Amino acid sequence: MAPFKRHAYDADFKLKAVGHAVEYGNRAAAREFNINESMVRKWRKQEDDLRQVNKTKQSFRGNKARWPQLEDKLEQWVVEQRAASRSVSTVTIRMKATALARDMIIDEFRGGPSWCFRFMEIRNLSIRTRTTVSQQLPKDYQEKLVTFRAYCKKKITEKKIRPEHITNMDEVPLTFDIPMNRTVEKTGTSTVSVRTIGNEKSSFTVVLACQANGQKLPPMVIFKRKTLPKENFQAGVVIKASPKGWMDEEKMTPSLLIYDSMRAHITNAVKKQVKQTNSELAVIPGGLTKELQPLDIGVNRTFKARLRAAWEQWMTEGEHTFTKTGRQRRATYATICQWIVDAWADISVSTVVKAFTKAGIISELPGNSSDTDLDNDEREPGRLDAVVAQLFNLDTEEEEFEGFVDGE
Secondary structure, three states, X not given: OOOOOOOOOOHHHHHHHHHHHHHHOHHHHHHXXXXXXXXXXXXXXXXXXXXXXXXXXXXXXXXOOOOHHHHHHHHHHHHHHHHOOOOOOHHHHXXXXXXXXXXXXXXXXXXXXXXXXXXXXXXXXXXXXXXXXXOOOOOOHHHHHHHHHHHHHHHHHHOOOXXXXXXXXXXXXXXXXXXXXXXXXXXXXXXXXXXXXXXXXXXXXXXXXXXXXXXXXXXXXXXOOOOOOOOOOOOOOEEEOOOOOOOOOOXXXXXXXXEOOOOOOOOHHHXXXXXXXXXXXXXOOOOOHHHHXXXXXXXXXXXXXXXXXXXXXXXXXXXXXXXXXOOEOOOOHHHXXXXXXXXHHOOOHHHHHHHHHHOOOOOOOOOOOOHHHHHOOOOOOOOOHHHHHHHHHOXXXXXXXXXXXXXX
């Protein structure tokens, strides 16, 4: 006797069989779809659930919750948080579940990642990206792309600027709880909004700068404080508490500095400072940073992902202290700076070089983008960061960008 072969039927097939059974009866449906009548009866009992799942879903095995009351309360909490447009991550779900288990005296509950994703699947939850209105590219963006790239290549050729003297800088605004663009939400929701905290005292800025040969300058962290935090910071990061007061008059070899046009990088004061450092300034036209800024193209996203991974690990495994009211204290300034240094160090040389290449600033550098090359670089490491910091800290007002003009 041949072994019996089991068949898996998706939700769409089951609903068709149920519909036929409603109209003609269970036995008729079993004959029509060549299945056992007991299966038809079972599917009719599951009709409501079948209509809520994906049409390709084939089984409901393993969907019984071990702690249904806890998960009911947890789902309600997620719904309430999303109703207020608060972002919900898998980490916060696990933390909330652990707190509920403690209140409900469920000692065996662990709330690990596998449990979390099973809970989300059962409760029809998924990780969603915040819906936003896409940035509109300028009508003449193709022309601006060509003009900007031609300007950069012209300056590089005229002044024989080496890749290690082509620098891109960008400011990355962050908060102590690491901003999130993703949240757990009900599957199928068309609009996914996330409420932001705005410019609060808990926010800070990380200034990243990298060069076309793959070298990364030490990150600069600017905390919104009147004085520097009284903590012990590790080497490899520049700490500032105000946007003023960093001066450096040292002349540099010819350099090309690439900035976006969102901050005061295009004023007369900036242009004067650039000339004093024997450098050229290339300002990315508004709306084209996603096309022309190397950091935006291939670096910032990876940096933020690794920074967030460090924060999530600290949230779930780190040692925490609490206020008298039971509120968990944030990570220390030194801890955050350590995360930043580690995340920045994890960005590979090839990642940086590819970002400059994709932006059209340079051509591929075969054999010149390895870590060994950087180790053999005789130039003093990090000399340019003082100039970058000076330009960033100039106290100026924004002016209209007049394009790329020689002889200014």
